[in-house]
Amino acid sequence: MIRYILRRILMMIPVMLGVTLIVFTMMYITPGDPAQIILGDNATPEAVAKLRAEMGLDDPFLVRYFRFVKDLLRGDLGICYATKQPVFDRLIQTFPNTVKLAAFAVVVSTIMGLSLGIISAAKQYSLFDNIAMLLAMMGNAMPNFWQGLLLMLVFSLWLGWLPASGFSSFKHMILPALTMGTSSAAVLARMTRSSMLEVIRADYISTARAKGQTEFKVIMHHAFRNAMIPVITTIGLQFGRQLGGAVLTESIFAIPGVGKMMVDAIKARNYPVVQGGVLLIALSLSIVNLVVDILYAYIDPRIKSQYK
Amino acid sequence: MERGRLRLIALLLCAVFLLVGCGGSGGETTTENGEAAPARDTLIVGMDREPAGLDPASSHVTTAVMIFNNIYDTLLAFDTDMQIQPRLAESYEQLDDVTYKFNLRKGVKFHNGEELKSSDVLFSFKRLYDIPAAQGQVDMIDPNGFECPDDYTFILRTKEPWSALPAQVCSSYMNILNEKAVTEAGEDYNRNPVGTGPFKFVSWTPGDSIVVERFDDYWGDKAILNKVVFRIITETTSRVIDLESGGLDIALAVGVTDVERLQNNPDFELIQFTHTGIRYGAFNCSKEIFSDKRVRQALNYATDVDTIFNVLYDNGLGAMRADSPVIPLLPGRNTDLPKYEYNPEKAKELLAEAGYPDGFSVEYNYLANTTNTRLGEMLQAQWAEVGVELIMSPLESATLTAALNAGEHDFCTANSTYALGDTIEGLYSFFHSSMHGTSRCRAFLSSPEIDALLDEARVEQDEERRLELAYKIQELIHEEAPWIYIAYEYYNVGLKSDVKGFVPAPNSAHDFSKVYIEP
């Protein structure tokens, strides 16, 4: 198992390099000049040209890419064009917020999604099941942007229970996490339900019932753990989605997260920040995937025996 | 069984830790709206953009300029009527065509305790030559012409006679820094600014807020508020909801859609003011089709600006209809320009005269957003009536800027501010042929006559003559028709009704030192 994990970690290196090459190429071929953006409206073309030269933006593509990779291997992600801080510092400032938010959203969506999914499966075709699946469909269809504003309107403006925006206390995290969590919860609920339904019809569930086990234990202990594999995969995917796609939620709730930073960086052609951010997100996704794979082994002994 | 239960417990514990972890490390930024404090002396302002840094030489977004105005001082400054007033310089005099002498205020303290000396001014100006983003600001100033005869006198020379020098000295780039503080902080200065302003910098939580507090050794009237928290909330709707739900005292840059609601709510006040910008459509005169002024005039006649204006700005709720290239705030504005009334027949005549009886097609490059899309669709319909096909070509902002600077567009729309808050400087940057390729020059106009008049006005020291020239220049520009004037947009600020003393500055450099919260 440990060898398997080590191998997977080593595999991440070429993946990360591939990611940087793709992002680097994409940034290279999109038009737009960071020097111009840094200098602003008052800049003369000469000043822009001079800055471009200073920043090394006029060098050929490969020269720039290899310079980037060389720095990267030394652990240097470069300097943010806008704030002149090391990109690493900017990531350290923003990434924990995004991780907190994503983690909270995943907790929210997991609790909501799993409970809805499990109860729906246990009471298939009941009123609860129908309502839950309707809600899941709505949760999935509702755009985050709209939902975030709606939550803000209700809980901040009308009820005055929660702050509308910002990120300085636990209270501030509830609305954004709900916003991000509901669509994931919807996906999870549907996934859990179908996965559970498949498992509930299995013989070993009848066996467990025939032993005299309580229905709750049958569902939770026997059925749920077997239904977990696709569910865990979905949770992992959702976590990845939250990490990379929290942009809108971060904007609406004024959360200093990595998504918002990236969008700003892309707009400003702030190449080092975009590179650093994509790299970090790709790395987190790889780690999430690895964790999911390790969880598989933990949940299903049959998979564990394959990892050796 | 047992193992399963243990796992469940472990899972629950993990969830709890996560929650606690999230809640625990909240950070110390005080965005709680001071419910507990009896007398509210902390003001929370919601702003739309985060400054890249707080070094005045490296940042130019309006919110940065606003914060600079509260933590720094310039030698001279615009008041809210856009008149130049003394600030750190008690007075100044022009010694000859190119030489200006500034008499500095005595006993001015920086936030780090240092006293302001002319050497700080020299340092603050000299460093601009080394900072790419600021070089344009000192283009007209002679780097070898600075002098510090004593600690409280500073002499500056322009490279050639230049009437806008006082306005340039008001620019936020020209804020006075403390040499020692800048040298000590080095690269970190951007995040540790030290100025002489009424507020001193406290903290900056990236992406969240910038906090300043009253500077008790301020040379002028001390600020009334103890603390101002500038929160960064980029989403316009969120900012207004936050204001309405009590999270903010002031929301800057309120959207047109929220104007009426705030106006009608007795708990809030809405302040509208025109800022130093104008929204217009610009023909690229360097393109074959638009090199003929008859074509530009024809499309001016073919455009029903009133309809466009009413649709875009909610019948005047969000802006004032533009009728001149110069904004209403500035002196020398020519209000006698004949209007290009909506007249498709006349447009067709002019197009035929210019050799396009069957029209042509042009591309509209614009920043992809709702306003611009609606604008483009209306233009498309109106111009189609005179046989001109408008091809909509939406772009993302950096790509658009690059294309526009390179002059690749046929037609574009823009909202540009007046450089240095000066009529002549503004017109110069918009229409002088030497400005082609810079980001205020969207029409690529090349008129020797206009160039000559702008050159003359730029060095003219006599204010009256300058304004006369400005008047004349507007006439010529109007005749050349490189622009379709659309609107002078309002800038909306929403305030809680107990917030008093806020006077908006047209250049968005709002001063918070006189703001207070009514008990």
Place this chain on the structure above:
Amino acid sequence: MSQQEKLLEIKNLTVHYETVDGTVRAVENLNLSVGAGQTLGLVGETGAGKTTTVKTIMRILPVPPSVIKSGEIFFKGEDLLKKTEKEMRSIRGAKISMIFQDPMTSLNPVLTVGEQIMEAIGLHNRVSKRKAIELAEEMLETVGIKGDRLSDYPHQFSGGMKQRVVIAMALACNPQLLIADEPTTALDVTIQAQVLELMQRLKRQYKTSLIMITHDLGIVAEICDYVAIMYAGQIVEYGSLEDIFLHAQHPYTKGLFSCIPDLYSDDKELIPIPGLMPDPSNLPSGCRFHTRCQYSFDRCEIQEPPSVEVSPGHHVKCFFAVPEKGEPQGTPLGRPV
């Protein structure tokens, strides 16, 4: 068999599945009994209602769609259908156990066999964990598996071994009635014999009654005391092993026997029963077998034949059933051969 000897007695049981596509009459008017220590073979084609019947005894049929329309199931004189869910739970696994058809799927793949055996023990006995492990090990040894394999997962066992584990699990609480739903169908023939032998041995050792569901008459001959032949939700013939194997009267039972190759006579051809089991949601009127019965006559289409006790304990549900002393039930054509 007197009332006291009967461990389990099912009376007039009717179970339907009510779905949106219609009502499936899975079991109808079923009567059956099992004596203490006896083995009953429940024989029939797939879909005859065997599994529904036994799952109804256990009350583990999914509700909905299943509905118990009528009937009583007496277990040791008490009606199981009147028990609360909680009371039922203390009966399941403890007094009545069940072994499912496919050992590959009837063990939970994510739990060790030890956990699964101990679950059964722990549910019905107040024992310490250490004791539970001991008991589980003992059970494994009893079915011929080494006790140290307690912490292995099902996928580490072969099919036959898994079925042994299932048997160990079912017998862990020493039940009075064991229901085995085709326990050997999914196994290789050689393994089948071993498992059957094991079951017989344990049944004797534990003095357990057994309901053996099967469609393999060979197994029935080997281990059963009584046999019930089920067709389309009904028992068509019931009797002792001898009654059924030597004196079968129902045409369906006879049909089943003529499907088995006889090693000792070489002249007989195998004669399959023509046609298919009727669709249980659309059963024929009258006798349910009449559509496939070579002896059917007009009455069979209209009227359901009664169950006739042709000799003590031997019941046949057919108009042609002839008591050993008596005449057939009003057949104009006489007794079929």
